[in-house]
Amino acid sequence: MAKDEKLVVEVIAAHNLMPKDGQGSSSPFVEVEFEHQKRRTRSKSKELNPIFNERLVLVQQQLSDSRRFSPTAAIALEATMYVVIFAPDDSQLWSPHVGVLELGILGATGLMPMKIREGKGGSTDAYCVAKYGQKWIRTRTVVDSVCPKWNEQYTWEVFDPCTVITIGAFDNSHVHNNGPVRDARIGKVRIRLSSLESDRVYTHSYPLVMLHPTGVKKMGELHLAVRFSCINAGNMLHSYIRPLLPKMHYVEPLLVRQVENLRSQATNVVAARLARAEPPLGREVVEFMLDHGSHLWSMRKSKANFFRLVAVLSAPIAVGRWIESVRSWHRPVQSLLFVVTYVVFVAAPELILPTVLVMMAITGLWRVCCTCVARVKVVVGGWGLYALRPPRFRSRLPSPLMSFFRRLPTQADSLL
Known part of the structure; x- marks a missing residue:
């Protein structure tokens, strides 16, 4: 099992509770919720000054380390084609990394205005989020610009070249709004490392495309500089003949509903952890980066499948x-x-x-x-x-x- 930290809540007593049963009394209990875990004490029958003296233990999984996570959690986070790495929980069993991934988020051009401000017209407060494995990064927010410049660089250790890095662009809705708002999606880009030539710097502009009710719409272009440096060619070539998933996923495969359930629970855990980061990431950002809800039914997918069936027949x-x-x-x-x-x-x-x-x-x-x-x-x-x-x-x-x-x-x- 993954290394966990325990949160212990000691419930001692309560005083002067309000009666709730209509007879001047109550049967209270205490319930604690933490990261989608719930624990509760025993009920004290007809008691307005109950004494509990109970300990409630909750487990916090350590998912922040980019190399310490369970294979099940990794599968549940994303579809198999986008999962980055499956590594044992014990660091002594880790394979040596085959290279280093360097990502430079340079800027963006032609972003669509995401909000309207008085006297200024359309505006965008853009920032980027990149995810590779369990390591998430976020750039600073460039205020009031449809052509923001970040010029920030990040690195990751690569244990498998047949993996994907995801970069998303968002509009920060908290800059001029103190209420509970959701950051708007601008678009995202996925790059598979196996399509990159080793030790070569790729500097390109990638289109940011979003699906709207009226159809697919280009939201702008994201300028990136990417380089994958291979430090061990033998290990990299050996990784190509290894199975995509760990052995138990073939010996005892999970059902589709089990995978989707694990995926939803893992998304909740990651969203709760990143919400406490600095700067925090909203749940809508995590769900967009992980394609949460992509398995749900939609009219667009149904129409596409219908036309495919018609073409076959x-x-x-x-x-x-x-x-x-x-x-x-x-x-x-x-x-x-x-x-x-x-x-x-x-x-x-x-x-x-x-x-x-x-x-x-x-x-x-x-x-x-x-x-x-x-x-x-x-x-x-x-x-x-x-x-x-x-x-x-x-x-x-x-x-x-x-x-x-x-x-x-x-x-x-x-x-x-």
Whole structure:
């Protein structure tokens, strides 16, 4: 288990309580809530001056250390593709880091005005938040500027190059407002380290895009300088053949609802911890950086999935419509040719296969089919041998080759 700190609350007594049961008495108890943990004392029946003398113990998990956290908490924070590192809780079991990540947050241009001020028009009080692993950083707030300049630099130790750093931009709503307000989201950028060339400085502008009810909208551009320095090429190459998740996640996998529940609880713990930081981060900032609620249903996702399904079924639907048009004789020539061909094939079925082969040769599909069949034979043969291997050589863990391909960056990750 992770190293925890205990918060002990000693409840001694209470005096002169107000009666609440309508009979001039009450049955009080004390309840303590801390970081989504609740503890309560025993109830004292019909007592307005109760004496408890009880100790309530609450546990505070130490998630602030960027290298001391449980794998379950790491999975619960983000989707698996964005989780940065899985490390044991014991520091003696840590693997040596493979490199150092340096991030320079230079500035932003063309930010959309997020608030209206009297006599000044549109304005933005922007700041940035970057997250890699369990280490979060926040820049200073540049007041009243749509082209802020930060010029701040931060570093992280990298234990796995197939990881992601997240940088988000927000509008500080507390500058001219003392009430309980939420910082507005401007946008965020994700960069996968495996898409970076070692020891090369990348200085680029990244678009900040947000999804609004009216559609996707560009909110500005964020200027970053990124460099990943590899200090141990052997360990870095070895990390590519390791599974993405720890062994127990393959031996005893969690259900989807369990993962989402853990993810929600871990988000609550991290949000409570960062709210006590200096300067503090609001819950809305943490949820945006961790994609909290991304698994929930939305009309946009439903429409996108519907159109994907329609695209997959478009070919069968087109064939069905053509058959229906033949049956309804909307095009008499096509219907007549189809009926004649059908009668010929029924009268002489031995002509079906030669006719199909001739048509394939004319259209050039024969060579394509031969090539596809050869590839299918190789794939099916290899998969069959792999599936029928003796149980002694089977494992629930993915093979090194599969782990290597899963760790390669996709085209969506190649942002630079």
